[in-house]
Amino acid sequence: MPSGDAILFAQLPGQTVTDLNSHLRERLLAAIADLQLPAEAAGMVRLDPPRNRDHGDVALGAFQLAKLAKQPPPKFAAELAEKIEADDVIESAVATGPFINFKFRRAAMAQQVLTAIQTEAAPYGNAAANDQVVCIDFSSPNIAKPFHIGHMRSTVLGNALCRIHRHLGATVHGINHLGDWGMPFAKMMTAYMHFGDEAKLHESAMRHMFELYKQFEGEAQKNPDLLQEAADHFKNLESGEDNVERRMWQMLRDESLKAFQGPYSRLGVTFDHITGESFFEDKMDDAMKRVEAAGVLEESEGAQVVTLKEFGIKVPCLLRKRDGTTLYHTRDLAAAFYREREFSPTRILYIVGSEQKLHFAQLKGVLEKMKEPVANAVEHVPFGLVLSKSPEGKWEKFASRSGNAVFLDEILDQAVAKVRGVIAEKNPDLEDPDAVAEHVGVSAIVFNDLKNGRIKDVKFDWDAMLAFEGETGPYVQYACARLSSILRKVDMPVPGVESIDFALLADAERVLLTMMDFATAVQRAADQSEPSIVTNYTIALAGEIHSYLADHYVVGAESAVRDARLVLVDAARRLLTTGLGLLGIKAPERM
C-alpha cells in the first residue's frame, strides 16, 4: 500500500521535480549520505506537519538520527539543517532545538498544488487502477425491521469507504448483505400470518412491518409458542420446497426491498451487489462440506461447531443448530467462500456494529483454522452504537423493541424542513429552494454521522443533528456555494495554471498547505477504514478558504491577482467537491 507522500504529482512541463515532500526527502537523503550515516538512517527521515504551523510547513524531529550520529539532537539538527540549502522549492531549513523546520517557496507550493488540482492529477483526481480488490459488506439491514437511525451508520460509512477506495484506484465491490433469512424473517412471517393486513402493507410496508414487529415481540412474551411456531416456519422455509413459507417469504422480501429503496435513493447510496443471506441458501451445504473436509467440525450438544480455543476465543462457533437449520455464521462463511471465488479480494471489509466483534473474530478464526487464505482478507470494521437519552438523562441503547426507534425518514424530513426555513430567511430568491433544501438537509445528517470516529457511540441528539453552524455539513457546503458564486460573478473562464503568477498567492499559504494534506487524509482514511478523517479534512479546508475569502477579494482585484485567486478559488471548490464526494455528498452550486 503506497504511503501518502509517495504519491506522485503530475510532472510540470520543463520540470523534473515531483511532489514537494519527495523533493525535500531526496535532499535530506543526500545530506544524510554526505554525513556518512549508516543506511538505516534513511528510514528515520520522517516528515510530519509541525503541531504549530507557525514553525514551518513540515518538520523533522532529529532524535533518532542524532543518536545514530552519536551527537546531541540540537547539535545534529543544526548541522543537518546547514546542509539543506535553499533551492527552487525549498525556502528555508531552520533548526530549532532538536527539530528542523522546513518552509517551501510559496510560489512553488502554489504551482505544484494548484496545477495538480486543476489537471485532476492524483491524489486530487482518481488514481490509476491498482491491483487492490476491496469487497465492502455494508448497510446489510434486517429487512424485516424498519430502517431507523441505527441502520444509517453502516450504510453511510460503507458508502464512503467504497468511494474512498475507488478514488485510490482499487476495484471495489459494494455489497448489501441483506438480512433476508433466518429467525428474524421467520418471526416477521409468523407475525404477518397472525396479524398482517395486506392493504396496510402495500400502503407503507416499513411502518406496517414495524407495527408487526412490535406486536410480535409483545405477544411472544405472553405466548412463547409463537417463537416455536416461527422456528418451525423457518425450518419449512429452509427445506427448499415450494410451500406457504416460501411464497410468504418472497412476498415480504419484495415489499421490504421496495420500501428500502426510499432511504437508499435519498441518501444517494447504491450497491454493486445485493446478495442477501438468502442468496447463500443453496451454498451453505458446500460450505459445511468444506469445513468438514478441513477436519475442524465437531459435534457438541447435538449441534455442529468449530472450537476456537487455540485462537483465544472461548466460545465455539456454531454452524448448525440441533434442529438442523443454519445460522448467521453459516451464511457468512458461505459468503466468504463465494466472494473469494468471484472477486479474489485483497480485503473484505464488514461494516458492522462493534457489538458483533466476537462474531467476526469467530468467522476469521474458523477460516484460519481451516487454513483458508481468505482469512487474511476478512476484516471487521466496527462502529459504535446509537444511543438515545432516557427521560432520566442517561444515554442508553436505542431499543426498537420498546418502540422508540426513530425512522430515518423522519429525521431527514425534519432536517430538510429546517433547511427550507433557513433558506426562506437568508436566501429567499434562491431558485428551486425545495430541491436545495432536500439535498442540504439530507447531507447535514450524513455529514453529522461521518464526523466522529466510527468507534465512538453516537449520541442521538436532535439539536446536534439539526445544527447548521460550525463543524457541520452545511458549513462545508456553504463554502462550496460561496466559491461557486464567486466563479459566477467574475463571469470569465478560470485561467489555466500556465498563465498564473503564483508568487501572488503567498498570502494563501494556509489554504495551500491544507490542500497539500489531502493525500495523507484520504490514504489514512482508507488504511484505517475511517471516513471521519476525510470529513474533518473538508471542515479544515472549508475553514481555511472561508477565512481567506474574508479579506481577499477576487472580483474587482487587479487582473493578475484576480486570475491567481480565481485559480485558487476554483481549486478549493474542486477539492471540496471531491472531498464531499468521497463521503457521498454533493457540493451545491447555490444554497
Add this chain to the structure above:
RNA sequence: GCGCCCGUAGCUCAGUUGGAUAGAGCAUCGCUUUCCUAAAGCGAAGGUCGCAGGUUCGAAUCCUGCCGGGCGUACCA
C-alpha cells in the same frame, strides 16, 4: 466472573501511530456587512488529558493496576 471498547474544556469531539506551548465546534462574552452568500470571519474566556505507578531524552498516546461507563459472553442477527 471472563473478554473487548470508551474516558481529553460546561457540552460534542480532533489530536497524522511516542515529539515543540494539548486543538476545534457548540454554548457564554465582545467585535466585523457602502464590496464576490454573515449558514461566515476575528477575538476573549474555558484543561491535573479518569486516578496511581512504570517504560525513556520525551507520554493524552506504550505497559501494569485501579475507578467509572458501555458492549459481548453457542442453538438470534
